[in-house]
Amino acid sequence: MEMPQSDLVATNSIDRTAFEHLYAGPAPWDIGRPQRQFVAIADRVASPVLDAGCGTGEHALYLAGRGHRVIGIDFVDEAIRRARAKATDRGLTVQFLVKDATQLGGWGERFASVIDWGLFHVFSDDDRRRYVAGLAQVLEPGGRLFLACFSDEEPGNEGPRRVSRQELYDAFADGWEVESVVPVRCEIHPEFTEMTFSEGGPKMWFAVIRRLA
Ligand SMILES: C[S@@+](CC[C@H](N)C(=O)[O-])C[C@H]1O[C@@H](n2cnc3c(N)ncnc32)[C@H](O)[C@@H]1O
Secondary structure (H helix, E strand, C coil): CCCCCCCCCCCCCCCHHHHHHHHCCCCCCCCCCCCHHHHHHHHHCCCCEEEECCCCCHHHHHHHHCCCCEEEEECCHHHHHHHHHHHHHHCCCCEEEECCHHHCCCCCCCEEEEEEECCHHHCCHHHHHHHHHHHHHHEEEEEEEEEEEEECCCCCCCCCCCECHHHHHHHCCCCEEEEEEEEEECCCCCCCCCCCCCCCCCEEEEEEEEECC
8 A cells, every 4th residue: 555645635635554565574764762852952842742643652751761751642552552661661651542633622641742853744635734722722821832744845846744934934924933943864774675764754743832921
Protein backbone atom coordinates (compact mmCIF):
# COMPACT_ATOMS: atom_id res chain seq x y z
CA MET A 1 0.00 0.00 0.00
CA GLU A 2 1.23 3.48 -0.80
CA MET A 3 1.16 6.59 1.37
CA PRO A 4 -1.02 9.34 -0.09
CA GLN A 5 0.93 11.94 -2.02
CA SER A 6 0.95 15.34 -0.40
CA ASP A 7 -1.12 17.00 -3.15
CA LEU A 8 -4.05 14.70 -2.34
CA VAL A 9 -4.33 15.25 1.37
CA ALA A 10 -5.87 18.74 1.32
CA THR A 11 -9.18 16.86 1.11
CA ASN A 12 -8.20 13.53 2.72
CA SER A 13 -6.25 13.00 5.93
CA ILE A 14 -3.71 10.20 5.90
CA ASP A 15 -5.82 7.37 7.29
CA ARG A 16 -5.28 4.76 9.98
CA THR A 17 -4.62 1.98 7.45
CA ALA A 18 -1.70 3.89 5.96
CA PHE A 19 -0.17 4.31 9.41
CA GLU A 20 -0.76 0.63 10.28
CA HIS A 21 1.15 -0.24 7.12
CA LEU A 22 4.03 2.01 8.14
CA TYR A 23 4.17 0.52 11.66
CA ALA A 24 4.48 -2.96 10.09
CA GLY A 25 7.97 -1.91 8.90
CA PRO A 26 10.54 0.62 10.08
CA ALA A 27 8.25 3.68 10.40
CA PRO A 28 10.35 6.60 9.14
CA TRP A 29 9.93 8.82 12.22
CA ASP A 30 10.28 5.99 14.75
CA ILE A 31 13.98 6.31 15.55
CA GLY A 32 13.96 4.79 19.06
CA ARG A 33 14.69 8.08 20.83
CA PRO A 34 13.30 11.62 20.81
CA GLN A 35 14.09 13.87 17.87
CA ARG A 36 17.22 15.96 18.58
CA GLN A 37 15.35 19.17 17.73
CA PHE A 38 12.65 18.30 20.23
CA VAL A 39 15.19 17.65 23.00
CA ALA A 40 16.64 21.11 22.29
CA ILE A 41 13.39 22.85 23.32
CA ALA A 42 12.23 20.41 26.03
CA ASP A 43 13.06 22.85 28.84
CA ARG A 44 10.13 25.00 27.68
CA VAL A 45 7.54 22.24 28.14
CA ALA A 46 5.29 22.51 31.24
CA SER A 47 3.12 19.82 32.87
CA PRO A 48 0.64 18.38 32.36
CA VAL A 49 1.51 17.47 28.77
CA LEU A 50 -0.46 15.95 25.92
CA ASP A 51 1.57 14.20 23.20
CA ALA A 52 -0.86 14.21 20.27
CA GLY A 53 -0.11 11.49 17.70
CA CYS A 54 2.49 10.05 20.08
CA GLY A 55 3.37 7.01 17.96
CA THR A 56 5.45 4.57 20.01
CA GLY A 57 5.94 7.24 22.64
CA GLU A 58 9.56 8.45 22.50
CA HIS A 59 8.74 12.11 23.16
CA ALA A 60 6.18 11.33 25.86
CA LEU A 61 8.61 8.94 27.56
CA TYR A 62 11.45 11.44 27.33
CA LEU A 63 9.30 14.04 29.10
CA ALA A 64 8.14 11.51 31.71
CA GLY A 65 11.81 10.77 32.40
CA ARG A 66 12.22 14.48 33.14
CA GLY A 67 9.43 14.34 35.72
CA HIS A 68 6.49 15.52 33.61
CA ARG A 69 2.95 14.21 33.85
CA VAL A 70 2.14 13.05 30.32
CA ILE A 71 -0.73 11.57 28.36
CA GLY A 72 0.08 10.22 24.89
CA ILE A 73 -2.65 9.55 22.33
CA ASP A 74 -2.54 7.83 18.96
CA PHE A 75 -5.22 6.21 16.81
CA VAL A 76 -3.11 3.14 15.92
CA ASP A 77 -3.47 0.29 18.44
CA GLU A 78 -0.04 -1.15 17.63
CA ALA A 79 1.71 2.17 18.26
CA ILE A 80 0.06 2.46 21.67
CA ARG A 81 0.83 -1.19 22.49
CA ARG A 82 4.53 -0.55 21.79
CA ALA A 83 4.49 2.74 23.73
CA ARG A 84 3.03 0.99 26.79
CA ALA A 85 5.62 -1.80 26.53
CA LYS A 86 8.44 0.75 26.42
CA ALA A 87 7.03 2.53 29.47
CA THR A 88 7.01 -0.76 31.39
CA ASP A 89 10.54 -1.68 30.23
CA ARG A 90 11.89 1.74 31.19
CA GLY A 91 10.00 2.00 34.48
CA LEU A 92 8.29 5.23 33.39
CA THR A 93 4.71 6.34 33.92
CA VAL A 94 2.80 7.70 30.93
CA GLN A 95 -0.89 7.23 30.24
CA PHE A 96 -1.02 5.99 26.64
CA LEU A 97 -4.48 5.98 25.07
CA VAL A 98 -5.90 4.91 21.72
CA LYS A 99 -7.69 8.11 20.79
CA ASP A 100 -8.43 10.13 17.67
CA ALA A 101 -6.81 13.57 17.84
CA THR A 102 -9.57 15.08 15.70
CA GLN A 103 -12.03 14.26 18.51
CA LEU A 104 -10.51 16.21 21.41
CA GLY A 105 -13.58 18.39 21.94
CA GLY A 106 -15.59 17.23 24.95
CA TRP A 107 -12.60 15.43 26.53
CA GLY A 108 -12.36 16.34 30.21
CA GLU A 109 -8.54 16.58 30.33
CA ARG A 110 -6.67 19.92 30.42
CA PHE A 111 -3.01 20.48 29.60
CA ALA A 112 -0.36 23.18 30.04
CA SER A 113 1.50 21.93 26.94
CA VAL A 114 0.69 19.95 23.84
CA ILE A 115 3.41 18.45 21.70
CA ASP A 116 2.76 17.48 18.11
CA TRP A 117 5.67 16.01 16.24
CA GLY A 118 4.36 15.05 12.82
CA LEU A 119 0.59 15.03 13.36
CA PHE A 120 -0.74 18.37 12.03
CA HIS A 121 0.66 17.68 8.56
CA VAL A 122 -1.35 14.45 8.13
CA PHE A 123 -4.69 16.27 8.25
CA SER A 124 -7.04 17.40 5.50
CA ASP A 125 -8.25 21.00 5.68
CA ASP A 126 -11.39 19.88 7.53
CA ASP A 127 -9.58 17.68 10.05
CA ARG A 128 -7.03 20.44 10.58
CA ARG A 129 -9.88 22.75 11.67
CA ARG A 130 -11.40 20.03 13.91
CA TYR A 131 -7.99 19.34 15.48
CA VAL A 132 -7.27 23.03 16.19
CA ALA A 133 -10.77 23.51 17.67
CA GLY A 134 -10.18 20.51 19.97
CA LEU A 135 -6.75 21.80 20.98
CA ALA A 136 -8.35 25.11 21.95
CA GLN A 137 -10.50 23.20 24.44
CA VAL A 138 -7.84 20.99 26.02
CA LEU A 139 -4.99 23.51 26.20
CA GLU A 140 -5.24 25.89 29.16
CA PRO A 141 -5.13 29.64 28.43
CA GLY A 142 -1.46 30.61 28.32
CA GLY A 143 -0.47 27.03 27.51
CA ARG A 144 1.76 26.23 24.54
CA LEU A 145 1.60 23.93 21.55
CA PHE A 146 4.96 22.71 20.23
CA LEU A 147 4.34 21.62 16.66
CA ALA A 148 6.67 20.15 14.03
CA CYS A 149 5.31 19.64 10.50
CA PHE A 150 6.67 19.02 7.01
CA SER A 151 7.70 22.30 5.43
CA ASP A 152 6.82 23.57 1.97
CA GLU A 153 10.60 23.87 1.55
CA GLU A 154 10.86 20.06 1.45
CA PRO A 155 11.01 19.18 -2.27
CA GLY A 156 8.85 16.57 -3.96
CA ASN A 157 5.51 15.20 -2.83
CA GLU A 158 6.41 11.89 -1.19
CA GLY A 159 5.19 11.57 2.36
CA PRO A 160 2.91 13.97 4.19
CA ARG A 161 1.43 17.23 3.09
CA ARG A 162 3.76 20.22 2.94
CA VAL A 163 2.74 23.13 5.15
CA SER A 164 3.68 26.77 4.61
CA ARG A 165 4.44 29.26 7.37
CA GLN A 166 1.35 31.18 6.29
CA GLU A 167 -0.85 28.09 6.73
CA LEU A 168 0.35 27.83 10.33
CA TYR A 169 -0.52 31.48 10.97
CA ASP A 170 -3.89 30.97 9.27
CA ALA A 171 -4.75 27.78 11.19
CA PHE A 172 -3.96 29.46 14.51
CA ALA A 173 -5.32 32.92 13.73
CA ASP A 174 -8.19 33.00 16.23
CA GLY A 175 -7.44 32.72 19.93
CA TRP A 176 -3.77 31.84 19.46
CA GLU A 177 -0.43 33.62 19.17
CA VAL A 178 2.16 32.05 16.90
CA GLU A 179 5.28 32.92 18.89
CA SER A 180 7.88 31.42 16.55
CA VAL A 181 8.25 29.29 13.43
CA VAL A 182 11.77 28.06 12.69
CA PRO A 183 13.19 25.55 10.18
CA VAL A 184 14.32 22.19 11.60
CA ARG A 185 15.08 18.74 10.19
CA CYS A 186 13.36 15.47 11.04
CA GLU A 187 15.64 12.53 11.73
CA ILE A 188 14.59 9.44 9.78
CA HIS A 189 14.95 5.74 10.55
CA PRO A 190 18.05 4.60 8.61
CA GLU A 191 16.30 1.43 7.38
CA PHE A 192 13.35 3.32 5.88
CA THR A 193 13.80 3.30 2.11
CA GLU A 194 10.24 3.59 0.72
CA MET A 195 10.60 7.33 0.11
CA THR A 196 13.40 9.77 -0.56
CA PHE A 197 13.72 13.00 1.39
CA SER A 198 16.26 15.82 1.49
CA GLU A 199 19.78 14.91 2.50
CA GLY A 200 19.97 15.49 6.26
CA GLY A 201 16.28 14.65 6.72
CA PRO A 202 13.00 16.21 5.60
CA LYS A 203 12.68 19.95 6.15
CA MET A 204 10.15 20.82 8.83
CA TRP A 205 8.77 23.90 10.51
CA PHE A 206 8.92 23.92 14.28
CA ALA A 207 6.30 26.26 15.70
CA VAL A 208 5.63 27.42 19.25
CA ILE A 209 2.02 28.56 19.53
CA ARG A 210 0.43 30.03 22.66
CA ARG A 211 -3.23 29.66 23.58
CA LEU A 212 -4.58 33.08 24.47
CA ALA A 213 -6.75 33.64 27.53
C1 LIG B 1 4.59 11.09 11.79
S1 LIG B 1 3.97 10.05 13.05
C2 LIG B 1 4.77 10.76 14.46
C3 LIG B 1 4.72 9.91 15.71
C4 LIG B 1 5.38 10.52 16.95
N1 LIG B 1 4.87 11.84 17.23
C5 LIG B 1 6.88 10.56 16.78
O1 LIG B 1 7.44 11.64 16.60
O2 LIG B 1 7.51 9.49 16.84
C6 LIG B 1 2.29 10.59 13.19
C7 LIG B 1 1.49 9.80 14.21
O3 LIG B 1 0.19 10.36 14.29
C8 LIG B 1 -0.75 9.31 14.39
N2 LIG B 1 -2.03 9.82 13.91
C9 LIG B 1 -2.37 10.20 12.66
N3 LIG B 1 -3.65 10.63 12.62
C10 LIG B 1 -4.11 10.57 13.89
C11 LIG B 1 -5.36 10.88 14.50
N4 LIG B 1 -6.39 11.37 13.80
N5 LIG B 1 -5.48 10.70 15.84
C12 LIG B 1 -4.45 10.19 16.57
N6 LIG B 1 -3.26 9.86 16.04
C13 LIG B 1 -3.09 10.04 14.72
C14 LIG B 1 -0.17 8.19 13.54
O4 LIG B 1 -0.69 6.93 13.88
C15 LIG B 1 1.32 8.33 13.85
O5 LIG B 1 1.68 7.54 14.96
